Amino acid sequence: MWALRLRLPDVLFDTTADTDGVHARLHDGAESWATISTPPNGRPIASQSGLRRLVDELETAWDTWIEAGAIGLYDHGMTVTADYEQFVWAGDPDTGTRWPLPAPASITIG
Known part of the structure; x- marks a missing residue:
C-alpha cells in the first residue's frame, strides 16, 4: 500500500478481507471510482467508471513497483x-x- 500511495497520492483506498476474498475500493475524490475483488480461488474481478481509469493506474503503479525491485x-x-x-x-x-x-x-x- 505504501508504494501505491506514493504513485497515486490523490486516490482514496479502502481494503477489506473476508471469507469471500480481498476487496479494494478506490475513489479519486471527484467522479472516478473502481472496485477490485479477489476471490480465494478465482481471478480478480474489477469494475471502474469515470474519467480516470483507476484500475489501470493501479496496475501501472504496481508494475512499476515490481520492476523497481518491490522496494520495502x-x-x-x-x-x-x-x-x-x-x-x-x-x-x-x-x-x-x-x-x-x-x-x-x-x-x-x-
Missing part, C-alpha cells in the same frame, strides 16, 4: 530541505527514485 517500506525515507522542498525517496536519498510532496501550507498566527 523501510527502504524509503523523506527529506525536507531548508527551502521547504520535500520529497519521499526510495533506496538512497541522493540517487534513489523521488516522489515530490506538496509544499506545506503557510500558517499565520495572530
Whole structure:
C-alpha cells in the first residue's frame, strides 16, 4: 500500500478481507471510482467508471513497483530541505527514485 500511495497520492483506498476474498475500493475524490475483488480461488474481478481509469493506474503503479525491485517500506525515507522542498525517496536519498510532496501550507498566527 505504501508504494501505491506514493504513485497515486490523490486516490482514496479502502481494503477489506473476508471469507469471500480481498476487496479494494478506490475513489479519486471527484467522479472516478473502481472496485477490485479477489476471490480465494478465482481471478480478480474489477469494475471502474469515470474519467480516470483507476484500475489501470493501479496496475501501472504496481508494475512499476515490481520492476523497481518491490522496494520495502523501510527502504524509503523523506527529506525536507531548508527551502521547504520535500520529497519521499526510495533506496538512497541522493540517487534513489523521488516522489515530490506538496509544499506545506503557510500558517499565520495572530
